Amino acid sequence: MKLLVVGSVAFDAIETPFGKTDKILGGAATFIGLAASVLKTDVSLVSVVGGDFPQKHLDLLESKGVDTSGIEMIKEGKTFFWSGKYHNDLNSRDTLVTEVNVMADFDPKVPPHASASEVLLLGNLHPSIQLSVLEKMETRPQLVILDTMNFWMDTAWEELLKMISKTDVITINDEEARQLSGEYSLVKSAQKIHAMGPDYVIIKKGEHGALLFHEGKVFAIPALPLEDVFDPTGAGDTFAGGFAAHLAKTGDLSFNNMKSAIIVGSALASYTVEKFGTQRIEEITTEDLRRRVADFKQLTTFEIDLYFD
């Protein structure tokens, strides 16, 4: 199956306890595309950049088999720019700068060759933009995956609910799931979010892993315990990208295969955090992925025989 991704292609400037960067390549769609490229999934990105966006970044994506023909360049505009500083625990951060620039008027152009993609991943954007992409598809994709965040709950509630009602899989972090549902228990949160539309609810818990809920069933995966997290930027996008890319690559949209997809997403995300920005995920090979999937298997596998006199 083909994977179509809509999201930001951007510049980031990042500061962590271990160092800082100038403007480097970032953006949700970038991380998603790079994650998909590790799996050699047929993937197209839809985004917008300004005239300041270097051709070498597009070349990098193309060299990895990522179709960038849906990335519009507005010559007279500037590329979306985000700058943030992580706290010492790397679990929280302050946004220093957000320059929306050309993303302010983002009108996604879905290339004709990608408009019948079977899997659509809508990266974190204004829900009206996400909705407009769905309307531009030639056929309704077999799987619509939505990433969103609390910002849209605060500023675009009605549009967000409409977008969620048209979604098959939602990925959301634990605090956002609580805010969206008004329930503290994540089991109850997932139930309420199911009722809003999505058959599959993925709750991301960062260093604590992720949960997948579907029809009263639940799958849980811990994160790989890492000696050092260098830079968490892009981990959630890499996770979503690996997840969607595995489903598209295998063409199997079952609950069981979604479990595997979550492992793939988690394995790739565990690489992304090892260096600044996209540096690490750019280097990852299929063999690296295979190795880390094996680590996850070892991390979580147990045998148990219950005795009892």
Add this chain to the structure above:
Amino acid sequence: MKLLVVGSVAFDAIETPFGKTDKILGGAATFIGLAASVLKTDVSLVSVVGGDFPQKHLDLLESKGVDTSGIEMIKEGKTFFWSGKYHNDLNSRDTLVTEVNVMADFDPKVPPHASASEVLLLGNLHPSIQLSVLEKMETRPQLVILDTMNFWMDTAWEELLKMISKTDVITINDEEARQLSGEYSLVKSAQKIHAMGPDYVIIKKGEHGALLFHEGKVFAIPALPLEDVFDPTGAGDTFAGGFAAHLAKTGDLSFNNMKSAIIVGSALASYTVEKFGTQRIEEITTEDLRRRVADFKQLTTFEIDLYFD
């Protein structure tokens, strides 16, 4: 193998968002003994209570096969009493009352028939008391399991380090592991704690599950996602009790069997939180345990085949 447990047998008064109790049966050794009884493990408790402690509580433990002959009763004294109030998220609580009473001068008496127990679980107590028990054993147990908390890091650092140096398995929560090691990364925390003595480090993460570290290997288990947590009191003790009881019952102290022991502990703890205090764990049968272990298997099992062109 035999399991010997040293810890508090006490009264608790608990308030949660769902209700409150008068003085009810509590204490670490109580939860541990009840957890061990589900597995029909040969278990003896060492503790101290006051003259106000009802015989019916001892009868309950005995009826479940828990040896209470090592619970000293000081007729003129009063039983340890703790009262606490949980916040709405149930992840934090305020202690309202702590009356140490007879625990202030607790001088553990190890019954002769239990002094050669192969597995020793030292519940959360002053490290000097924990050390004194180790010295009273006829032979050094094959496995010494230590539970401790931040309070002893703040008030009895030297004794705690001495106790830890004589420990095989330490169970500690994530914040305490960070405090004990001075490292934020739990992987690095575990490395530092290994260097203090224990070959096995279990880091408890509450609703996020637990990690087991041993010789550079790590095992991770998520907690079972529950619709409602009613009262978290005793969950950590039930976990430690199920863990130790499984090891003693099977007589297998390998890393692989410790993974199974963590599943058993997690399964039993997931029951404890369903009602106030010991109410729920008192009811649990081996069939209940078997069922929840199956839930854990389903929660965490995945199959994955990696393709790649």
